[in-house]
Amino acid sequence: MSFDGFLTRALVFELQNLVGGRINKIYQPFEQELQIVVRSNRKNYRLNASIHPVYYRLHLTDEKPANPTHAPMFCMLLRKHIENAQILAIQQVENDRIVECLLSGRDELGDQQTYRLIYELMGRHSNILLINHEDKIIDCIKHVPASQNTYRTLQPGGLYIYPPHHVGQLNPFNDTEMNQLAQDTNLDLQTWVKNIQGLSQIGQASLMAQVEQENIYRLSVLERFKLGVLKPQPQTIQTDNKWLYYFYPLKHVQGKITEYANLSELISQYYDEKVRHDRIKQLSGDLIQKINEILKRNRLKLAKLEQDYQKAEQADLYRIKGELLNTFAYQVEKGQDQISLPNYYEADQALLIDLDPRKSVSENSQTYYRKYTKYRDAIRYINEQRDLTFAENDYLEGILVQLERANIEDVESIKEELAQEGYASQRKTATKKRAKVKTKPRQFHSTDGTPIYVGRNNQQNDELSLKLSPRNHWWLHARNIPGAHVIIGSDKPSDQTFTEAAQIAAYFSKFSQSANVPVDTVQVKALHKPNGAKPGFVIYEGQRTLFVTPDETLINQLAE
Structure with a gap:
């Protein structure tokens, strides 16, 4: 894990701006997270801490998560003891992942008291504790009874003991x-x-x-x-x-x-x-796994269709064999299992034809004609199935791209779309009327200030490209690659805007990590949606193709 003692020490130096400040607000937005707002040097700082077993951390943040209607007990207790308390010091214990905030505040009787707010950032053993001047635990965000830890008990009223030291390890700052x-x-x-x-x-x-x-x-x-x-x-x-x-x-x-x-x-x-x-x-649960399974099955299907197509390509050969048997029937003797007949389609070259000795010449000829008809029709069916399978793969790969870039609120709309298309089961709750949060397209601004919009999912792609955007605005999409629809909010964008919008289209595509990605651009009026096409699918003509390499740093700068 990168969050080690050296990084913790560097972070403690960074947090020295909080020393001398006062704790204004205390929040516990999630069970394992705590936020403290500190007023210091005429500025508000948000100190965020998490005791998640994998994503434990401590840092300053600008994020303001929604808080529960009723504050948890630990949050209420901290508000009682250390709200309005002054931060006297922030220090690290040895070179370990333990940070102590020394606080001065008043208790419920108005007497001045000192407290220690201790952050233990130790994986699944992480904790946040409030300690009084007698080294007694007032409370902690996660209680650990003696039955779970024989070395120390983390319960209100217990004596606080530091976690055990790793034997043999030496503190390089001592x-x-x-x-x-x-x-x-x-x-x-x-x-x-x-x-x-x-x-x-x-x-x-x-x-x-x-x-x-x-x-x-x-x-x-x-x-x-x-x-x-x-x-x-x-x-x-x-x-x-x-x-x-x-x-x-x-x-x-x-x-x-x-x-x-x-x-x-x-x-x-x-x-x-x-x-x-x-x-x-x-x-998304097993949604991604299910999509990958369908894609794997489709790839096997395409391989099988290719094999069938190679066989079906011989349809004309079966027709020729049937014709030659009819033309040269007089040369065929009863009981033959093979015969070589001149092929007038190939400059009189001989063609070896297999026969069923139990059948007459006419019956053998009809057998070849039936094979010809079967494979001729099969080619039409195989081409239809290949087109449908390729279209389905493009659609599902586009869904995977959307999930990779999705915000949490986008996932639900993607799941609903897949349910409507028959790829996921419709939840019972979905039939009930309930408030839905409708997300807006991602918005960027080119260097010259022109707005650029990006669809978050296929339904939003359709709405953005076919309903909301003026017909003289410009549409972009990675060429023949699953990706998002991009709209330039102008009828006469500059070349620089075209290039930046093309980079955005390439970035929100399957080839986001590739170089020289082709991106098509046409005006919105050139877009058409075929009847029965899947969400997000459009056709167009008269496009201009740009070749760009996505620059994530630039795209982040253009983001609103």
Whole structure:
């Protein structure tokens, strides 16, 4: 996990802006999340914390989630004790993932009291606790009885004890323990790195890579890490199968690097995206799996159709054999199982024809004519089935693209569309009248200020392209690729606007990670929807094709 002791220390330095401020508001929007609004230096800061077993984190945020009608008990208790309290200090415990906020406030009798609000960011053991001046637990967001943890009990009224220390690990920010690390350099590098407290596997790999690749003394690299805490360079790296982040450049990892102004911005965006994907996956259930199964079945069907087509292509050969048997019937002797007859369609070349010795010449000829008729009709059927299957694959692959880019509110409308098309069961609750949140198309603005609209799902694509947009505005779509409909809100957009809109169309398509993506553009009046076509499908003529490479950074800048 990237959220290790070094990153926590860098974050604590970043949170020093809160020291001296007062706690104005306390919210608990979700069972495992807590938000505290701090007024400091004439500015409001939102300190967000989560004890999710996988996505545990602590950072500043601008997000204001909807809060429950009735605040949970832990939130009410915090409001009672530390609302309006002053933050005296924010500090890390050793080099561990434990952050303490030292607070000064008044109790219910008006007496001045000191409290500690402790954030323990430790995976499934994460917790948030309020401790009084006697080190007694006032309450915690997650209670842990003695039956679950024999080392310490996390219950109101219990004595607070720090989590157990990893045996053998040394704090590099403690002078005494740092000296011991200096003396342990005779250990092999991997063992020595594991002795450093608060260094995650990602950090360990980065430290070892710098020592080995740059041939630098191991203590010098460790000092780099310690200095990096004071001046972090937060970044994410996206590889083929992973998305990593750290407070320090991960030079040993190859991938797409995105840099951030501060750690809170990185953590907020990284986990917002991870949580979004998780919630979408939860909402869509087995929908994606079902679509992939249909696509797999269709690919097998297309392979089988191709085999049948190759056989059916021999239809004319069966007709010729039937004709030759009729023409040269006098040459066929009774009981023959094969005969070679001159083929007047191929410059009198001989054609070997198999016969059923139990049948007459006329019957054998009719057998070949029946095969000809069967395969002639089969070609028509095979072509129809191939067209239908390709169209269905394009539609379903487009749905997968939409789910990949979907917001949580988009998933429900996509599921309803699939139910209407017969790909998902219609829920009973869907038949009841209930308020629905109707989402608007995504909106961007080109560099010169021209609005650009992007459909979120197929039904919205149809509505945007065929109903809402003026006929002289411009429509774009990745050519022959599943993707979103894009509308330029102008009848005479600049070349730069065309290019930027084409990049947006390529980005919201199946080939979002590709270079030189073809994008077609026509005016809206050139669009037509065939009768019975699936949602989102249109035909057009007279298009101009642009070739662009999506630039995610630019697209994010153009987003409204």
